Amino acid sequence: MIQSSRMSETDPTDRVRIGAVRYLNSKPLIEGLPATIPGAELVLDVPSRLADDLAAGKLDVALIPSVEAFSDANYVAVSDACVATRGPVLSVKLYSRVHPGQIRTLALDEGSRTSAALVKILLEERYGVTPQVESLPLQATTRDTSADAVLLIGDRAIHPPEESFHTVWDLGTEWSTWTGLPFVFAMWVARRDRPGVELGKPLGAVRDRGLDVISDIARREGPQLGMSQPAALEYLTKNLHFHLGSAERNGLQLFRKLATRLGLVPDLGHTLFAPSPSRIASSPVTSAAATSH
Numbered sequence: 047m048i049q050s051s052r053m054s055e056t057d058p059t060d061r062v063r064i065g066a067v068r069y070l071n072s073k074p075l076i077e078g079l080p081a082t083i084p085g086a087e088l089v090l091d092v093p094s095r096l097a098d099d100l101a102a103g104k105l106d107v108a109l110i111p112s113v114e115a116f117s118d119a120n121y122v123a124v125s126d127a128c129v130a131t132r133g134p135v136l137s138v139k140l141y142s143r144v145h146p147g148q149i150r151t152l153a154l155d156e157g158s159r160t161s162a163a164l165v166k167i168l169l170e171e172r173y174g175v176t177p178q179v180e181s182l183p184l185q186a187t188t189r190d191t192s193a194d195a196v197l198l199i200g201d202r203a204i205h206p207p208e209e210s211f212h213t214v215w216d217l218g219t220e221w222s223t224w225t226g227l228p229f230v231f232a233m234w235v236a237r238r239d240r241p242g243v244e245l246g247k248p249l250g251a252v253r254d255r256g257l258d259v260i261s262d263i264a265r266r267e268g269p270q271l272g273m274s275q276p277a278a279l280e281y282l283t284k285n286l287h288f289h290l291g292s293a294e295r296n297g298l299q300l301f302r303k304l305a306t307r308l309g310l311v312p313d314l315g316h317t318l319f320a321p322s323p324s325r326i327a328s329s330p331v332t333s334a335a336a337t338s339h
């Protein structure tokens with residue numbers, strides 16, 4: 047298996063090209079992938095670029111921001127492995143210099159798509175606020191922007207900035223207390239008619255193996271991010287979970303409905319989950335089937 051941080055624009059081989067998020071939150075989903083899917087090329091990147099590379103056909107299957115799965119009628123969720131939370135997520139934070147109802151300008155982490163949509167939904171639905179947005183580059187800090195509020199995701203969002211803020215939101219907490227549902231940040235997506243669509247089972251097996259060795263992952267990865275092994279383990283086992291079940295589908299369904307209503311995603315109405323019981327066991331999620339809250 048070949049691992050690279052960015053893939054070449056034109057890959058002449060026919061290896062299956064798998065893209066995964068490079069943050070700590072996704073390590074359990076790729077641990078042991080080389081042994082389970084030999085011959086695959088694994089590309090690690092930030093979520094927004096994975097979405098763009100899957101859309102451009104540079105990847106066959108990728109762990110993309112969940113909101114991106116709504117944007118192409120050919121996309122299908124291939125596995126019940128995902129990155130989700132039922133409460134505080136720790137690594138998706140809104141740092142606001144003003145009361146949320148007064149946010150006029152919002153800097154969005156360049157690596158994010160899902161959380162960028164989620165924060166817009168929370169501000170619009172709860173405060174009637176539609177801020178002007180700007181992109182916060184990957185290497186930038188909150189001090190590099192004068193925006194009223196700043197969204198950070200991933201490894202760099204785990205440690206609080208040195209600045210103090212009027213309000214700090216953990217977006218996992220905000221979503222779950224507002225809706226009572228889990229939130230799915232990322233999931234494995236492929237095109238219905240492409241080879242990656244067959245990888246659901248192996249990707250689920252990779253996740254199961256990752257969960258078996260999750261304390262080893264925390265020990266190996268935590269210190270590289272300035273986290274103790276217990277802190278990294280708590281993040282991976284208490285803040286996050288990695289199974290997309292019926293409650294997660296309900297959370298996705300509501301997220302899709304809200305994002306569609308705000309015009310953040312097109313109203314394609316495609317079924318995200320293939321009916322195959324070997325992949326995902328219960329009923330499909332479509333925007334037509336979405337229930338209101």
Ligand SMILES: C=C(O[C@@H]1C=C(C(=O)O)C=C[C@H]1O)C(=O)O
Binds near residue numbers: 072094112137232
């Ligand atoms: C929990 C997280 O979920 C991530 C957030 C994403 C987004 O906002 O688009 C996409 C993929 C996930 O890796 C995180 O990055 O901290």
